Amino acid sequence: MKRIKSLFKDFWDSEKAGGFILIGCTLLSLYLANSSWSESYLHVWHQQLGNHSIEHWINDGLMTIFFLLIGLELEREVYVGELSNFKNALLPISAALGGMLIPAAMYLSLNYGTNTQSGAGIPMATDIAFAIGILSLLGNRVPVSLKVFLTALAVIDDLGAILIIAIFYTKTLIWSNLIIALSIFAFLLLLNRLKVRNLIPYILCGIAMWYFMLNSGVHATITGVLLAFAIPFGNGDEKSSSYILQHILHLPVAFIILPLFALANTAIILNSDWHYALNHSYTLGIGLGLLIGKPIGIWLFSFLSVKLKISQLPEDLNWKSILGVSFLGGIGFTMSIFITLLAFSDEEHITNSKIMILVSSLLAAIIGLLVLKFTFKSNKTNT
Incomplete structure (x- = not known):
């Protein structure tokens, strides 16, 4: 139990600091994109490196490592964490389900049958680094x-986003490459069964799996999650392969990969009439989904699961604190932007969606922080 708490603390601390760095990188990127260095700055991300741009390598290459970490975190939660006890897991599972279904429904209510209905997955995502970063501002009161x-909640939410990417944003399939990728995955599962603990064969085969997945039509980042579940977990102690790799990846993902993603994907040129970007059915759907759909879905499904005795609310929490966290769930950022790049091909749609994601995430963060601050202040006064 001590090592589990230690790993959770490492995860929390890295995500907390990473969230603040993401905020800084976003502000820096927006500034540079709208400064006299704009052309040079944008050129950096669009510059070709081999057959792809640097931005493409970040989104399809480095982000696979991010998804690998998400997969390892999910694996830990399932085996020894909050999700290992089914009764305890039902509350965040219910919350995550509501936080995906209600925003998607709100988006589709405005966009169903249009050429932008593919954006329904955008407001379903939660940015775990931003959300934890904002929650950490309240210190020991949390x-x-x-x-x-x-x-x-955020880890389950990420799993939902991964499934959405795999199922709904795969447009064409090249079966030969997909079969090779899945064959490599099967081989890795065999290595796991044979109790091969050395990480090197898993990493090398993972790179090969990524290459064939990239050329199969299924988004390459799915490779990260598959690889995570192929890596031996054992009993989850500090000597297990999963623990070692997760510990290695925490800092590079939080302080290199996600900041690079933020810098490359928030280089948005804001014209004087940028606010008109918010007045489209798809951007309104994103805004309503993140700012209203997320908190309603998370809170309502949590409330119903407790009232129906499907799950139970921890003794030191109340429905006000769940409401505050529900608003933090509306911070989409990384995953929302990532899904935007898959949902739309039109640059105007992508740019307008990014603007709405940034605005909505900022408002969700402020509202969530204020609700939680008031809640903890009230609790302290009552005690």
Whole structure:
């Protein structure tokens, strides 16, 4: 139990600091994109490196490592974490389900049958680094159970986003490459069964699997999740392959990969009439989904699961604190932008969606922070 708490603390601390760095990188990117260095700055990300741009290598290459970490975190949660106890897991599972279904429904209510209905997955995502970063601003007033709830919720949410990417954003399939990729995955599972603990064969085969997945039509980042579940977990101690790799990846993902993603994908040129970008059916759908759909879905499904005795609310939490975290769930950022790049091919749609994601995520963060601050202040006064 001690090592589990240690890994959770490492995860929390890296995500917390990573969230603040993401904010800084976003502000820096927006500034540079709208400064006298704009042309040179944009050229950096569009510059070709081999057959692809640097931006493409970040989104399809480095982000695979991010998804690998997400997969390892999910694996840990399932085996020894909050999700290992089915009764405890039902509350964040219910919350995550509501936080995906309601935003998607709101988006589709405005866009169903149009050429932008493919954006329904955009407001379904939660940015775990931003959300944890904002929650950490409240310091020791935040109960550990609320941190665990938000972490489990966000990890399940990420799993949902991964499934959405795999199922709904695969447009064409090249079966030969997909079969090779899945064959490599099967071989890795065999290595796992044979109790091969050395990470080198997993990493080398993972790179090969990524190459064939990239050329199969299925988004290459799915490779990261598959690889995570092929790597031996064992008993989850500090000597297990999964623990070692997760510990290695925490800092590079939080301080290199996600900041690079933010810099490359928030280089948005804001004209004087940028606010008109918010007045389209698809951007309104994103805004309503993140800012209203997310908190309603997370809170309502949590409330119903407790009232129906499907799950139980931790003793040190109340429905106000769940509401505050529900708003933090509306911070889409990384995953929302990532899905935007898959959902749309038109540059105007992509840019307008990014603007709405940034605005909505900022408002969700502010509202969530204020609700939680008021809640903890009230609790302190009552005690």
